Amino acid sequence: MTDPWDGPGSQVTQSRDAQVPGQRTGGPDGDRPRGGRAAGRAASRSRDAGRSRRRARRARRGGRALKIAVVCLAVLVMGTAGAGWWFYQHLNGNINSVSLDGKGGTEKADAFGRTPINILVMGSDGRTSKADCKLGGGCSQTGVQTGSNADVQMVVHISADRSNATVMSIPRDTITDIPACKDSGSGRSTAGYRGQINSALQYGPACQVAAVHQLTGVPIDHFVKLDFSGVVKMSDAVGGVSVCVSDDVYDTYSHLKLSKGTHTLTGEAALQFVRSRHGFGDGSDLGRTVSQHIFLSSMIRKFKSAGTLTDPTAVYGLADAATKALTVDDGLGSVTKLIGLAADLNKVPTKRMTFATMQTAPDPNDSNRVVVGTGAKTLFAAIADDQSLTTGSGKKSVAAAATAGATASAVPASEVAVTVENGTGITGRASSIATALTGQGFSSGTTTANAPSPATTTTLTYGPSRKGEAKTAAKALDLPAAHLKQGTGDGLTLVIGSDWPSGTSYPGGTAAPADTKAAVANAHAQTADQAKTCAEVSPYRTVSLHGVAMTPAQAYAAARGKPDSDE
Incomplete structure (x- = not known):
């Protein structure tokens, strides 16, 4: 009998021991056949397995490279941070500093709380x-x-x-x-x-x-x-x-x-x-x-x-x-x-x-x-x-x-002594203002007293040729130029009126600015x-x-x- 699986003129005698195509021998783990569709599928699976193994090996190599890169980056970051910290400490160590002991006075903030x-x-x-x-x-x-x-x-x-x-x-x-x-x-x-x-x-x-x-x-x-x-x-x-x-x-x-x-x-x-x-x-x-x-x-x-x-x-x-x-x-x-x-x-x-x-x-x-x-x-x-x-x-x-009093030359605070008189009836007002003046560098000759009579308006009276001193005091107290007046006596006398019941700066007042043209x-x-x-x-x-x-x-x-x- 001729078997169509064989070539023409080929004859195959079948017996009980003959192998059937696709059939495994030697038990369930016998060798796979070497031909046919099953063999193709098996070869394909074998190639896939090989590629998987190669990908696994590449992944393992890539993983090692990534770990090395991460370690190197960490070392670099730590080194840079360390260098930055060393640089900061080095610069701080260079600086020689000395205390001023409060001898330079204190800046006054502007209306927005900003300080020069x-x-x-x-x-x-x-x-x-x-x-x-x-x-x-x-x-x-x-x-x-x-x-x-x-x-x-x-x-x-x-x-x-x-x-x-x-x-x-x-x-x-x-x-x-x-x-x-x-x-x-x-x-x-x-x-x-x-x-x-x-x-x-x-x-x-x-x-x-x-x-x-x-x-x-x-x-x-x-x-x-x-x-x-x-x-x-x-x-x-x-x-x-x-x-x-x-x-x-x-x-x-x-x-x-x-x-x-x-x-x-x-x-x-x-x-x-x-x-x-x-x-x-x-x-x-x-x-x-x-x-x-x-x-x-x-x-x-x-x-x-x-x-x-x-x-x-x-x-x-x-x-x-x-x-x-x-x-x-x-x-x-x-x-x-x-x-x-x-x-x-x-x-x-x-x-x-x-x-x-x-x-x-x-x-x-x-x-x-x-x-x-x-x-x-x-x-x-x-x-x-x-x-x-x-x-x-x-x-x-x-x-x-053109500001009132702007042409008068200011005098350094250390050269200005003020007699501060309390005309408010509020205990301690003159002392409070006098302390504020001396704290800003005014002469230790600044004194306090009670005004001869109650005053409703604060005034700063200055003697002949003392306008510059009055201007310096007015600036320190934010006292407007309208509150300054020339008198016949010597020195400066500040009478605190009931219009200034608290604080060491005149409420709402702004002292006359300097003439900047004359300044330069x-x-x-x-x-x-x-x-x-x-x-x-x-x-x-x-x-x-x-x-x-x-x-x-x-x-x-x-x-x-x-x-x-x-x-």
């Missing part, structure tokens, strides 16, 4: 380290010295709303009364004396702050102090500061030597520029303050430029240099606080940052020294009262020129956005070379063999 910031920036002339001896000179006989003077003093005011700022320089040669104070670090103390304002730093930074507060009446919340090496570090950290000089200049004292035009100064060259007092203006400290304003304006523009603050390396360098270079008060004694201050300053546009120099007059007892001049007290009052010296466009503000008159005012301003080289014979008096430009020409400071 006032900082005294000091540049020390101390040769208290080998580095400063090398930079400043003068240690050949004495070696490293103790004590220092504040040859640079700038009151930096940032407004309560952070819309504007004022930087006022106080010439180091200003003669004033230095208050009694003691340096908590060295233990040095003074009972007070009359002398140069920069000398107060010998009794510690808090004493310098107290002296400036007493002179100006401006509350000082913070201070920042730099030494010679600090200026060098900060200048290098920003990659140099661009300045312009109006002529060739060689100051043989600070060793600044530059050709006419624009230069980028780093290191010692930057220090020579900010120290030069014989190279610019009239060759005195007054000319130096103006060139310092040009330098700082340029540095601020550099700080605010995108290239500086978005470069991690530059930011690290800045932070490390700043924290190493500065001594600050406890209120700024951490990285987060310094960052907060920088952020506040960064909010102010450069066109609304006004630089000014306190107006001065010759000291009648010493022609080489100066005293507070006409307009200075108005400048003090504008800063203390949180008034902007520019408009929103950055132009000089001339507001308040003869103060060499300029704004930080004025990038093309050049430091005016002195036309006078303010320097000496080989024993011959010369102008700085003549000295430059005579010293051709000496390299320029920026070479």
Whole structure:
């Protein structure tokens, strides 16, 4: 019989032992057949199983790779966090802070509860380290010295709303009364004396702050102090500061030597520029303050430029240099606080940052020294009262020129004594107001008494030539100008009326603002956005070379063999 499964002519003899296609032998686990549809399905299942095994092996390898990646990422994150924490701790460890001991007064919040910031920036002339001896000179006989003077003093005011700022320089040669104070670090103390304002730093930074507060009446919340090496570090950290000089200049004292035009100064060259007092203006400290304003304006523009603050390396360098270079008060004694201050300053546009120099007059007892001049007290009052010296466009503000009492010069609170009389019938009113005045720095000669008779209206009566003192008291108490009147007696008498039953600020009152036009008159005012301003080289014979008096430009020409400071 022919079987159709076989080829033609093939014969198969079937028996009981013959295998039937598809039938398993050797029991239930016998071998699968090697042909037919079942064999195809079996082969397919075998291929699927192989692919599954390969996928499993790849998955296991992928799992191991993922675990390795996760571990590496964790190590990276932990390392970065650790580096960040180390960096934070490192910067905090750099900072040297000193207590102000409450000697700078307290700022008053505005109507919205915002508080201005006032900082005294000091540049020390101390040769208290080998580095400063090398930079400043003068240690050949004495070696490293103790004590220092504040040859640079700038009151930096940032407004309560952070819309504007004022930087006022106080010439180091200003003669004033230095208050009694003691340096908590060295233990040095003074009972007070009359002398140069920069000398107060010998009794510690808090004493310098107290002296400036007493002179100006401006509350000082913070201070920042730099030494010679600090200026060098900060200048290098920003990659140099661009300045312009109006002529060739060689100051043989600070060793600044530059050709006419624009230069980028780093290191010692930057220090020579900010120290030069014989190279610019009239060759005195007054000319130096103006060139310092040009330098700082340029540095601020550099700080605010995108290239500086978005470069991690530059930011690290800045932070490390700043924290190493500065001594600050406890209120700024951490990285987060310094960052907060920088952020506040960064909010102010450069066109609304006004630089000014306190107006001065010759000291009648010493022609080489100066005293507070006409307009200075108005400048003090504008800063203390949180008034902007520019408009929103950055132009000089001339507001308040017609305000009642605005033409009278303000007098520092420390020079003002007030007799406070209680006309309310409420026990303790005079004492409360007198305490508030002395707390704001008014003279300890402030006294209290009962008014001769009950008063319904509060009045501040001042004697002839005492209008400036009355204005200072009125500002401190928010007493409107309408409540001031001139009398025939001497001094100031404040009668508290029933219209002021409580509190230490007159209810609803606003004191007359200062005349901001007068505040900047003869103060060499300029704004930080004025990038093309050049430091005016002195036309006078303010320097000496080989024993011959010369102008700085003549000295430059005579010293051709000496390299320029920026070479």
